[in-house]
Amino acid sequence: MHDDQKKQTVLITGATGYIGRRLVQQLRLRPEYNLRLLVRNRHKVQAALIEKMDIREGSTFDLGSLHDALDGVHTAFYLIHSMGSSDDYAARDRTSAENFRDVCIATGVKRIIYLGGLGVRGDASEHLLSRIETGEILSAKPGEIQTIWFRAGVIIGSGSASFEIIRNLCQKLPIMITPRWVRTRTQPIGVDNVLDYLESSIALDHQDDLIVDIGSEDLSFQQMMEQASQVMGLKRYLFPVPVLSPHLSSYWLILFTPIPYKLASALVEGLKSETIVQNDNSIRFFPEIKPFPFRETVRAAMRELEQNQVLSRWCDSSAQQACDIREFDTPEGAILRDIRIVPYRNGEQPANVFRAVCALGGENGWFRYNFLWRVRGTMDKIVGGYGLNRGRRSGTELRMGDALDFWKVVDLKPGKRLLLHAQMKVPGQAWLEFDVQENQLVQTAHFLPKGIMGRFYWYSLVPLHYFVFKDLAKAVVDSSRYFQNE
Secondary structure, eight states: OHHHHHSEEEEEESTTSHHHHHHHHHHTTOTTEEEEEEESOGGGSOHHHHTTSEEEEOOTTOHHHHHHHHTTOSEEEEOOOOTTSOTTHHHHHHHHHHHHHHHHHHHTOOEEEEEEEOOOGGGOOHHHHHHHHHHHHHTSOTTTOEEEEEEESSEESTTOHHHHHHHHHHHHOSEEEEEGGGGOEEOOEEHHHHHHHHHHHHTOOOOSOEEEEEOOSOEEHHHHHHHHHHHTTOOOEEEEETTOOHHHHHHHHHHHSSOOHHHHHHHHHHHTSOBOOOOOHHHHHOTTOOOOOHHHHHHHHHHHHHTTOOOOOTTSSOSSTTSSGGGGSOOTTOOEEEEEEEEOOSOOOHHHHHHHHTTOSGGGOOGGGHHHHHHHHHHHHHTTSOOGGGOBSOSSOOOTTOEETTEEEEEEETTTEEEEEEOSOOSEEEEEEEEEOSSEEEEEEEEEEOHHHHHHHHHHTHHHHHHHHHHHHHHHHHHGGGGTTO
């Protein structure tokens, strides 16, 4: 206990997001730190870590929980942003950053470490400008607390939004008519390098505020696409034209990538502006870190995908619908249901049935009527939803908060229950529940309609539900035999 009191306590916010999950895994191996996480829902933390780590529930908008989380902290990571969450996301980001900074000062935190985006105020997009404002707010009181502000452009790693866009476009389109912004310059950086910078900044011997721009070689988005294609062994041709507006470009992205419209629109706006390193502080203060070339970061990301080792994804904790899964983890209020009960008739084992349930979706598909699921996914993408091609992080494993096509895992009881909440565009709330019992599988589609349109939506799909849901429940039980010898 005495040794623990000598250790520095490090707080990570955004610990269930893309960068946060990976930073937690990296820092938990450092014995000199006591690691503390501030999360909205502790159940979204990896199950293996819940009992091994100091986890505080709350948010930057709840000052009481924020005081509790920051009490006794030496260094605090701020890995929060509200990109695409609502029309007032910029105001929310400002309030969040102000609250965090002020409570850090009040509780005696020594250092804030923030990861923002590259760009300059003059031509920054609305979302990049919000990231810049967040950095300015966090570092607005240099006499009272130190802030180390990292600024990164395109982050490349398995599961990152930028990498998913590049990978999907390269793999699906041999010839691309592209907008002019593909020639915009940026300096991409591998996610492993980003984590190294963040980790090294905890013990950095520097007293004043610091802005550190990080990135590798200077490339255009077109050059990144061409180099990524070569790494994948593909030959691709890009033809930039001036007629694709940002609006059309966003639809172009959502049709061929897992990215929903709001996020695609924000990314396209950002890609119109150059995101180039403006200082050499990464070399001056972190000379031991050598950014990997772009090709190497793509190879590393592809290896993780091929080996089913994707630790986090861009949609893990996005500020989109059902980000806080606690709000959606119970379907008791639903008034419309489709219930399918499939008895075990051929010696099926409940454990294997549950494994079959957890293997649904993504590249594994949805059995006999998979084409209907894909049609529904395409319709969802067209109206700005996630669609089916968001896929899944792992081909065999699910965890709380995982994205699964246009669903989100909101409850998971190993060997017993999987509850999915729909993130598709529907006039109401929808869930799909699998209850694995000793002698049967009970599959229930729950729906809470919103007004007359919600009821019309449900009843118009009843004929399709009869075939699709009936087949799904039966096929899950039948497919469980493939797991018997594993």
